[in-house]
Amino acid sequence: MYHRVGDSENDWERRYCVTPKRFAQHMHMLHSKGYRPCGIEQFAQWVGGTAALPSGSFLLTFDDGFEGVYEHARPVLLKLGWTASVFLVTQLIGQEDVWDELNNPSSRRHRLLDRMQIAEMVGEGFSFHSHSRHHLDLTTLSDAQLEEELLGSRRDIEDLLERPTPYLAYPFGRHDSRVQKAAHAAGYVAAFSTKPGFNRPGQERFSILRLDVAGTDSAGVLGRKMALGSNIGSIGAMARYTIGRVCHRLGLGYS
């Protein structure tokens, strides 16, 4: 799970924003290790147990639909013959990330993809899905507001792409059982959380797991996160994992 690709001004931004150079290093590392991105439909079928995926498959997602995905990530991906799935805030297309203004210490706003850029990317094989209408914490909304954010954004995507999307990413990753039920009722078949871990066939479809890629993650850290299925990609975490596996194989108790 990536958010913005571009330059960052402070530590808060570096948490969610990867520089173009670093993004390219990440993708080239994944490519060289034999990882290959799959489409979101293939991924959903695999989770549902109706399709197989080659080993090394991963799903590449971008939340929020920042312009940097078009400007910086897209050229790197296209060179590799890769695409990605992007979750759009459907009432802010072509505008800015107003929801983060109060969270960002420098109150800086960033441009979001516009309709022309989205149309071009659809033609190149990128897919676009819902990140709600206004990027609100869905768990705080009334039932009526919740329906407006979930069903409304599905309709917005349908207006934009001439087909509705069955996939949602929860804004801020925030969800509870009421939000999950509302997403199901609004016609989604799967929703992406920000909880880390490996997905498996049979994974709860309204709580799909994702690994968080921070702007401070080197390609090495990302590689370890991918190997461990964890948001902790330190060398120590990898060492503990390796020691644990060796001890398990030797029949020694180590956890």
Ligand SMILES: [Zn+2]
């Ligand atoms: Zn978001």
